[in-house]
Amino acid sequence: MKNVLHVLKDGGHSVRVGKLVFCLCIEIGLKQSEAEVIARASKFHDIGKVVIPNHILTSKEPLTTSERKLIEKHVMYGLSFVSLYQGEDIEVVKAIIASHHEHWDGNGYPFKLSGEDIPLCGRIVALCDVYDALCSKRPYKEPWKLDRVIPYLVERKGTQFDPSLVDPFFRVINQVEVI
Numbered sequence: 001m002k003n004v005l006h007v008l009k010d011g012g013h014s015v016r017v018g019k020l021v022f023c024l025c026i027e028i029g030l031k032q033s034e035a036e037v038i039a040r041a042s043k044f045h046d047i048g049k050v051v052i053p054n055h056i057l058t059s060k061e062p063l064t065t066s067e068r069k070l071i072e073k074h075v076m077y078g079l080s081f082v083s084l085y086q087g088e089d090i091e092v093v094k095a096i097i098a099s100h101h102e103h104w105d106g107n108g109y110p111f112k113l114s115g116e117d118i119p120l121c122g123r124i125v126a127l128c129d130v131y132d133a134l135c136s137k138r139p140y141k142e143p144w145k146l147d148r149v150i151p152y153l154v155e156r157k158g159t160q161f162d163p164s165l166v167d168p169f170f171r172v173i174n175q176v177e178v179i
Helices: 002-007 013-027 032-042 047-051 065-072 074-082 088-099 120-135 146-155 163-175
Strands: none
Touching: 013 032, 013 120, 013 163, 032 088, 032 120, 047 074, 065 074, 074 088, 088 120, 120 146, 120 163, 146 163
16 A cells, blocks of 8 residues: 555655654654554545546646535545555544544534544544645645744634644644654
8 A cells, every 4th residue: 555655646745744643643642653553544644536637636726616526535535445454554544534624613524523523533634634735835826834824723723623633733843844
């Protein structure tokens, strides 16, 4: 499965998310072994994007409603890919794939989970994923500066993001250079 990660050509996004995830896991008190599993598993959060047409993933224009719906299917595609695998670590991969776009308030996708019904690993990856996406250059946007990213994350504390993770995450990004 490691080789599939290279197919994503995500500009290092998965690796950066994994580093952030590991650091946040440690910051909130998880054991190093748990942090390592979640960080490794987090690198596969977008694996389902391998079947999304490249012209959509690299579009410089705003996505149409149908293109947005197609991108949202990457969660189900990813779950389909990993469904053939078994083991404790793969269960964490599945949980992350399934829940990294769920929102604390229930307005995420694909299952509309909320609060602690969202696995902790998914809540952690969600925050790290959004942070890296905002701080990174994308075909459709330039990277945001921290003075724009921080208020964005604070504004979504308790709606999009688990409110108990945001402050520890800020401590992590102040201590660790991952980008």
